[in-house]
Amino acid sequence: MxxxxxxxxxxxxxxxxxxxxxxxxxxxxxxxxxxxxxxxxxxxxxxxxxxxxxxxxxxxxxxxxxxxxxxxxxxxxxxxxxxxxxxxxxxDSKALLAHLVREGDFDDGDLSDVKALLEKENENV
CATH class of the missing domain: 1.10.10.10 (Winged helix-like DNA-binding domain superfamily/Winged helix DNA-binding domain)
Incomplete structure (x- = not known):
């Protein structure tokens, strides 16, 4: 479903x-x-x-x-x-991501993890 x-x-x-x-x-x-x-x-x-x-x-x-x-x-x-x-x-999913980064309570490690995930996804495309 x-x-x-x-x-x-x-x-x-x-x-x-x-x-x-x-x-x-x-x-x-x-x-x-x-x-x-x-x-x-x-x-x-x-x-x-x-x-x-x-x-x-x-x-x-x-x-x-x-x-x-x-x-x-x-x-x-x-x-x-x-x-x-x-x-x-x-x-616009980029707008959602930007909102989460602006409004979220992230530390540098979290943002590095997101960046690594995005790079990994780009390699799989």
């Missing part, structure tokens, strides 16, 4: 939990996200909606519905960053 994947913060956290667990029930997700204090019914509703979007699939095991992610984390990040660049930076 690569392409245009948009997830709210809450949806992303739930899918991220399933990536970490491999698969799980609403109860499993709730226990993993106990610091968010989300109701079991809320998690169940979000899981169901994500399944309808094609982000998750599920099967019934005993009395529980077990969910697993049908999308890769890298696809979600790529899509969400692409949407961010398109929406906030008019498609």
């Amino acid at each position: 690569a392409g245009n994947i948009k997830l709210s913060d809450q949806q992303y956290q739930i899918v991220q939990t399933l990536w970490q667990l491999g698969e799980g029930s609403a109860k499993d997700v709730q226990q993993a996200l106990d610091d968010l204090s989300l109701a079991h019914t809320t998690i169940g509703t979000v899981l169901s909606r994500l399944e309808k979007k094609g982000v998750l699939s599920s099967e019934t095991r005993g009395r529980e519905r077990i969910y697993r992610a049908e999308i890769d984390e890298s696809d979600v990040k790529r899509s969400m960053v692409s949407s961010l660049v398109s929406t906030l930076f008019k498609g």
